[in-house]
Amino acid sequence: MRVVWLDGSADAVAALDAAVASALDGGEAVLPLNSADPSAPALLAGMAPGTPEEPGTAVVIATSGSTGAPKGVLLSPSALTASARATHDRLGGPGHWLLATPAHYIGGLQVLVRARLAGTRPAYLVGDGFRPDDFAAAAAPVLSASGPAYTALVPTQLVRLLDDGGAGLDAARAFDAIVLGAAATSPKLRTRAAEAGVRIMPAYGMSETASGCVYDGVPLDGVRVELDADDRVRIAGDVLAHGYRLAPELTAESFADGWFRTSDRGRIHADGRVEVLGRADDVINTGGVKVSAAAVERVLGGQPGVRDACVVGLPDPEWGEAVVALVVTDGAADSSGLRAAVRAELGPAATPKRLEFTAELPLRGPGKIDRSAVKARLAI
Template identity: 70%
Template sequence: MREVLVDGSAGELREALAAALDGGPAVLPLAPGSERLRDAMAPSEPVEPGTAVIIATSGSTGEPKGVLLSADALRASAHATHRRLGGPGHWLLATPAQYIGGLQVIVRSLLAGTTCATLPPGHFDGELFAEAAAPVLREEGPRYTALVPTQLTRLLDGGGRGLDAARAFDAIIIGAAATSAALRERAASAGVRIVPSYGMSETASGCVYDGVPLDGVEVRIGPDDRVLISGPVLTHGYRLRPDLTAEALVDGWFRTGDRGRLVDGRLEVLGRLDDVINTGGVKVSAAAVERALGALPGVREACVVGLPDVEWGQVVAAAVVTEGPVAAAELRAAVRSAVGAAGVPKRVEFVGALPLRGPGKVDRAAVVSQVFGVR
C-alpha cells in the first residue's frame, strides 16, 4: 500500500495513480491530519487482491471504512464519463483529491493524456477559480471540471472572472450533494453548463448523470425504495470488513443507503433511507421537506432534521439559508402545501451557511448540535 498525502499540487498522487492503474501498489490518498482514518486502514496488513485505490471515509455514520476500487472500475468510470460528456478532455481539479470525486478527475486526465490543473485546497472564491482554470481553458478540445453545489453557488453569487471561467467549461460535473432545482435554474440562466451527478466512493464516483446511468451501469429500485446499482464501476468490497462487504454487495448489486424512483428510465433520488422523521406517529421524509423549502423564492439552501421531543417523539426542524427576507410563516405554508401538515417544521432557524463535511455534503449531525443546540 502506498500512502500519499494530498497536497496543493496533487503531483505525487498523480504519479502514484498512474502506477496503480498499471498494476503498481494500491494507493491510499489521505488529507493532512487524518491519522484516525489512516490507522483504521491498517496499512501494515496485506491489501485485498485487485485493489488499485483505497478511499478512506467516515461516511454518514462516522465509522471509518475503506472502499476498495480496482483499476478496471476506475477506468470504466473515467471512460464512461468522457463518452457521456463529449470525449476525452482537459480537467481542472477543484475538489479534494482524497475523495473519489477529486481523485477521478486525476484518473480521467491520466487516461486521456491531457492537462490537469489544480485549484489549491482551502479557501474558494471566483478569482482563485479563474486563476486555476486559466491553463485548462487555454487548451484546445473539451475542458471540464467537477464542483460541489456550494462552490457553484459561490461562482454564481460572485460573478466576474470566476463566473466567466465557469461559462468557458464545456461541462461542469456537480456532485457530492444534491443539486437543487433552483441551483440548476440559476446555472442555466447564467450560461453555465452543469451535469448533476449521483454516485459515491463505492461506484468509483458519479455513475448516474442527470438521472441517466452511465454506459454499462444499471439502476433498479429494491424493497423500501432502495436504490440498487450494478456495473463495472462497483467496488469489490471494504478494507478488512467482509461483513460490510457481504451486506452491501448482493448478487452483483450494490445496496445504496438512498431511496429513489425511476421515472421514464431516469433516476430520481428521494433522500436517505435513514432520513425519515417519525413525528407523532407520522413518517415524514426530510428530503421532501427540503425540496419544498428549496422551491420557495428566496431560499438558497435548507437542511431538515428530526429533533427529540417528549410529546411528539421527534419534531421536524429546518435550518435555512436565504437571500433576502423570507418569513418563517412562508416556509411553513410552502411545506404544508407540498408535504402535508405533519411535515411543517416546528422549529426554523435562519443561518448564513450550513455546516459541511467531506467534499461538500451537509453535516446533519452538526446542524443538530450547532444550529439547534441538541447534543
C-alpha cells in the same frame, strides 16, 4: 499500500497523480489522506497500512463518514477506468480537466484518472478555501488548450461562482461541462446555472461506484440501477468497488451478487430516469406520520429568498420526533411564510415545529451537509 498525504500543495497532488498512474498499471495500491484532517491518523491506523492489500486494488478511498464511521473503499483499476471512460462518453469525449475539489475524495481523484485516460495533463486548484478568482486562474490553462474542457465541482462551489459573478463565473461558462456531485443539485440551482450560461451535469454516485454513475438521472453506459422492495437504490456494473478494507462482514452486507445496496431511496420513472429521493434514514416519524426530510428540504429550497436548507428530526416528548429546519436565506424569507409553504404542499405533519436561520450550513467531506452538526445546533 502507499499513503499519500495531501497538504494543499500542487506538489502533493502531483505525487498522488503519479502514484495513481502507477497503481492503474498494477503497481502498489494508493491511499490518499488529508494532512489537515485531525481524524486522518486514526483513520490510517484503522486501515492497518502494513496489512497486505486485497488483490486487484488500485486505490483505497476513505468515505466522508456521512453515513457513520469512514470506511476504506477498495477500487480496482478496471472500476476506476470504466467510470472515467463512461464519463467521457457521456460528456462528449476525452478532454482537459481542472481538479477543483479535494483529491482524497473520489470526485477529485477521478479527475486525475480521467485526465490520465485522456492523455492530458490536469490543472490543479490548490490551497485553503474556494475563491472564484483562484478558480479562474487555475482554469486558464485548461480553457486555453485544444479540445473539450471539463471540471468537477460541488454545489456550494457553483453557488459561490454564481454569487460572485466575476472572472470565476466567466471561467465556469467557458467549460464544456461541469460535473456537479457530492450533494443534490436543487431545481433553483439548475435554473440559476442555465440562466448564467453554465453547462452543468448533475451526478449521483459515491466512493463505492468510483464516483458519479448516474448523470442527470441517466445511468452511465454499463451501469444498471434498480430498486429494492423498500425503494432502496441498488447499483450494478463495472464501476463497482469490490468491498471495504478489512471489513468482510460490512462488505458482505453491502455487496452481493454483483450489486451494491446504497443508503438512498429512489424512484425510476417510466422513461428509465432515476430520481434519488434522499437517504433511507432521513424519514422522521412525527406523531405517527412518516415525513421525508428531503421532501421538506425541496419545498423550503424552492421558496423565494431561500438559498439552502437542512431538515432533521429531534426527540420530542409529545410527537416522538419533531421536524426542525435550519435555513440559509438572503434575508427575504420569514419563518411563518416558509412553514405555510410546507404545510400547503406536504401537510401539517411535515411543517417544521421550529425553524432557525443561519449564514451557512455546516459541511463535511467534499461538500455534504453535516447533519450531525445541524442536529447538535438545533438541539440547543
